Structure formats: C-alpha cells, structure tokens
Amino acid sequence: MKLSYEQEPNGMYKLHKTDFDDIALMLLREYLASVVDSPGEVDINYLIKDCLYLDVYCKNLSANKSILGLVAFEDTTIPCYNLHFEPTTFDLVAGNIVLDMSLSGQRQLPRRRFTLAHELSHWILHRSYHSPSNQVFALKKVGYLPCGESEISIKKKALVTESDKEEWQANSLAAAILMPKFAFLHCAYQELRQHFGTGAAVFSETVDHDKYKAAVGNIAAVFNVSFQATEIRLDQFNLIA
Numbered sequence: 001m002k003l004s005y006e007q008e009p010n011g012m013y014k015l016h017k018t019d020f021d022d023i024a025l026m027l028l029r030e031y032l033a034s035v036v037d038s039p040g041e042v043d044i045n046y047l048i049k050d051c052l053y054l055d056v057y058c059k060n061l062s063a064n065k066s067i068l069g070l071v072a073f074e075d076t077t078i079p080c081y082n083l084h085f086e087p088t089t090f091d092l093v094a095g096n097i098v099l100d101m102s103l104s105g106q107r108q109l110p111r112r113r114f115t116l117a118h119e120l121s122h123w124i125l126h127r128s129y130h131s132p133s134n135q136v137f138a139l140k141k142v143g144y145l146p147c148g149e150s151e152i153s154i155k156k157k158a159l160v161t162e163s164d165k166e167e168w169q170a171n172s173l174a175a176a177i178l179m180p181k182f183a184f185l186h187c188a189y190q191e192l193r194q195h196f197g198t199g200a201a202v203f204s205e206t207v208d209h210d211k212y213k214a215a216v217g218n219i220a221a222v223f224n225v226s227f228q229a230t231e232i233r234l235d236q237f238n239l240i241a
Ligand SMILES: [Zn+2]
Pocket: 118, 122, 145, 146, 147, 148, 151, 152, 167, 170
C-alpha cells in the first residue's frame, strides 16, 4: 500500500483527522472488504499475518510491564525477559511486531487487538520516518519503537513532541482500522435509535446512564474493542453529548 501524503522534512506524514479513515478504508478494501460496510470484528491477526505477511511474537518486554508492544523498522535485536524474568534478547526482522505477555488471555483481547492495530499503524505510517536510509532523520532513527500504556491510549492530549504526534497518528489509524467508519456509523445509529429513540442525535450518559452503558457496550462488543475506545470513536463523529 502506497501512501501519497505530503511529508515533513524529517519524513513524517502530514496527516489530518479525516486522512486516517481514508487510509484504513484503502487497506480494508484491499484485504478485508467485507468489514468496510458490515459491522463486525475486524480480524486484525489475519490482516497482519496473512495479508501483510508480518510476524507477531509474544515476549516479556519489560520487567515492570511498562511496554505493551513494539514494531521493528529494520532487522534488529531487542532486550527482553524470559519466563523467569531474567534478561535476554530476541532477534527481529523489519516488520516484526512483539506484544507483551501481559496482553495474553481472553480478558485482555480488546487491548491486545488495539495494541496490534497500533503497531501495524506505526509500520504503515512511520517506517519511512524511521528508515535507516532517511538521512534527514538519521540521528534519531530507531531500529524498533517500544510503546507503553500512555502511548497506546486514544485519550485526547496535547501534541507537543514529535513522539506525541507519532503516537497520535498510530492510535488514530488503529481506531479507524478496528472500527471502520461506515460499519461503525451504521452500528452506532442502530444502537442510538434502539436505546434513545428515533429522534435522538447523540448518546447521552446524563439522559439515561444504563441505556448509555448498554448501547456503547453493544457497539464495543460488535467490534471487539474496549468501551473506552468505542466512546472516543463515537466522540470523533460527534455522537456523544
Ligand atoms: Zn506507539
């Protein structure tokens, strides 16, 4: 998939809010067309492994669980920990994604799926930015990018540093991939009508807390994402009061 967006002198794409939906839809139409219009879980594992041929590994990435995931931009070796939490290393090739062991298990599935989509988004958007051949950015090039809880969060925050901007881009694209615009809006309006009536324009917690929880929870379940990620996606479409 070739991106044709303007780039900053350092190689980072200049992207606006609506660009992420365009990139996600371009990707999904090519590999997983059925999810573009029909609400349902986006098979992020299939997209990453079978469509884009990127490998995913699971390791103890830090001793204190501060790193949730990472992606390699070139062939490299990362520090990690074995099952007894003794320091070791692991060899990666460019495009490999590694998730932290703490994301294993059924309860962690929405977070694991979002982290996978976040790392895939770094690969799609930022590999030219981090490329070893990107001489402009050579001083800051990294072989791999570790992401923690604060980076993999789509809560609104000020974009002060280049890193903030980079993480915001990865989160925005991850949300657009896991909750594709048209399927998401279709599902959201259906839940809105069902819980708040045909005249309702937005989901409002103050109007009815229980209905709000049920409606947003239903949408989250359809896309197998977290409640919080669903709220933020609804907010992006101005559907939350
Ligand atoms: Zn990140």
